[in-house]
Amino acid sequence: MCKLFIEADPALWQTRLKSVRLNGFSTSVRLENLYWQVLEEIAQRDGMSLTQLLARLHEELTFAHGGVENFASFLRVCCGRYLALQLEGDVPRDLGTPIRSLDADAILAREAHRNGRVLSSAA
Template identity: 90%
Template sequence: MCKLFIEADPRLWQTRLKSVRLNGFSTSVRLENLYWQVLDEIAQRDGMSLPQLLAKLHEELVFAHGEVENFASFLRVCCGRYLALQLEGDVPRDLSTPIRSLDADAILAREARRSGRGRSLSSVA
């Protein structure tokens, strides 16, 4: 079992630091290369650059929840959810379908039903 993970390309878990402007301030985000690849795919789906996606996610996160405690962790969870939602069929694997075109409320409702909670983790604070 472990061989499948251990013998993967080690570049996937190497970290890379990227500089980005969030709320008018320059900052850096350190993530593993695998996460940068997934975030780049998400950005491309909606015709954005990676820095544009990061700025938009940060802006909307601050608007919805106030201060951002750990943006890198939030981004990792975004990547995991994106991949999980693709496996569930809620996010099409066809990369020509923009994320912004999807019905987020319907997807969140289906996700909550699958988890048996009636609401998603994102609504628990």
Template identity: 60%
Template sequence: MCQVFISADPALYDSRARSVRLHGVATSIKLENLFWQVLDEIAQRDGMGVPQLCAKLYDELVAERGEVDNFASFLRVSCGRYLALQLSGGIPQDASISIRSLNAQQVLATEGHRSLLARAA
């Protein structure tokens, strides 16, 4: 079983920091390369760069929740949800289809039986 996971290219789990501007303040976010790759794919789908995507996600999260406790963890979870929603058919595999063009309610309806945490319990 473990061979499936340990055979991953070590470059994928190397981490690096990138500078982004959130609410006009330059900050650094450190993530593993795999997550930066997924964020780049998401950003490209909507004609953005990763810094612009991070700023947009941050602003929308603040507007919805009022504060952000751990933005790097939020980004990791967002990447996982993106990949899971692609597998469930909620987000098309075709990267030419922008995320913003999708109906959020229809996408979320493909999540099925809630979160991975609920399945694990």
């Protein structure tokens, strides 16, 4: 079992630091290359650059929750959810389908149902 993970390309878990401008401030985000690859794919689906995606996510997260405690962790979770939602069939594997065109409320409701949760009306 472990060989499947251990023998993977070591470049996938090497980290890269990227400088970005979020809310008018320059900052850096350090993630493993695998996460950068997934974020690039998400950005490309919606015709954005990686920097534009990061800025949009940060802005919307700040608006929705009032702040961002650990943006790198949030980005890792975004990548994991994106891949999990693809496996569930909620996000098409067809990269020509933009994320913004999907019915987020319906996807969140299905995900909550699968996890035995009930969404609040504020979601």
